Amino acid sequence: MTRARLVSYSRGGKSGYGLLRETGIVDLSIRHPEWPTLREVIEAGALKRLVDEAQGLPADFAEAEITYEIPIPAPEKIICVGVNFPDRNEEYKDGQAAPPNPSLFVRFPRSFTGHGQPLIRPPESKQLDYEGEIAIVIGKGGRRIPEAYALSHIAALTLCNEGTIRDWVRHAKFNVTQGKNFDSSASMGPWLTPYEDEAQLADVSLETRVNGEIRQRDRTSRMIFSFRKIINYISAFTTLVPGDVIVCGTPTGAGARFDPPIWLKPGDVVEVEAEGVGVLRNSVVNEEV
Template identity: 75%
Template sequence: MDHPRFASFSIGPRKGYGLIVAGGVIDLSARFAGRFPTLKEVVEAGAFGELLATAAGQKPDHALDEITYEIPIPAPEKIICVGVNFPDRNAEYKDGQAAPANPSLFIRFPRSFTGHDRPLIRPPESPQLDYEGEIVIVIGKGGRRIAEADALSHIAALSLCNEGTIRDWVRHAKFNVTQGKNFDRSGSIGPWLVPYADESQLADIRLETRVNGDVRQSDRTGRMTFSFRKIIAYISTFTTLVPGDVIVTGTPTGAGARFDPPIWLKPGDVVEVEAEGIGTLRNTIADEV
């Protein structure tokens, strides 16, 4: 079954959102901008169904080659990322420590991401741009101290992330990774939001990252150290989750840093992150100018 795909996009200076269909995009922002300026407000109102009903039978307003993809939620209150969340990832650190009882977390800022089919930017400060393919969950119903049993009901939509990282900059201090995770446009989110319907969309789907067609990362969500339920419950213990919050849920083993010698991304490379039922997020690499 094909799931609906809602994308944020720009055409020249105008930003909008719509439903991706065969042959293009139905511009729903042109019809709903007064009520829902962006997909964040659509998520908050639980209005995907209303948008789908309006789009039924409509022809595309724009061809896909007319639009530039933007990150789906343009200004989330929070982007929280989970580190070391697949079994083999803990072993990669070679520190002799068992898998932790709780997830490692860090924050990213919206401008550290770009959209689908746009280049990830390698900064002049370092050549060590690396990829991390991940599944994104977008919160639709806020809450604090959410029980694991109820956690999935708080999800509005799914997306994908290439959680691009400047590796040597995550080692600039003893404990934090913030610097290496927040260079402008070093990562991507997209291509779109897929509304969340039921647990089968997340339970045991394949997540794969390819660089120039070569598979570098491949695993299944059923093997995650911390489940989607656990992640939502844990984060909501210390901070109130609100509609539009973005949670990036962890990457499998196989990032470029783990090769000997490491293989960093360079201009001309094409990175694809694919997950069953969600789609494929594709980006090239370019140097900052």
């Protein structure tokens, strides 16, 4: 079954959003000026309404005419979970069991680019790495959300290549912020898949490929911290609001873990795929300075 695919895009110098169908894009933003982006659609609780509305409408233009943007262009928060698969914890070789609570850090929207757009390797470092992940988008906000009800706060799913400049995450004694926030070093998309039921997250295959070679593969059923736990834990210290994005962790197999490490280089193509969500694809280029 093909689930609904809601895309954010630019076309002709203007931003918009719509439903991707086999025949092209149904432009929903022009029909709903009251909601400038998908963030406002989610805040209004109108994702399902828009999907239903688009079913009876013809495509307004071809997919080839758009440039994909990140699905939520200006979320209040992008919070990322580190070390959330068993083998990732073992990669650290510190002899320690997985911690009782998730490791977290934040990213800025500008550090992400859309599906089909190049990841930018900056001149400051050649250590650009990939991390394929599933991301959840909050639909119903809240504080101290109980685990039992946590999944009802999800509006949609998307994918993330949580690109990292490895040597910059070790520049100081206690930080990862710099290496996680170089402009356009990561990607998100291609679209939002509306969340409907727990089966969409319970045991999903997640895979990352570089130039067609499988580098990462695991299943969400093996996550150390479940989606329920992640939402519960984060909402204990900050109020989640509609449109917030939570990036939920990557399997083992990032380039830094090879001996010697294998960094992304210009011309490489990275694909992140999850069952029922889609494939996020990006090439790699050097930054022009």
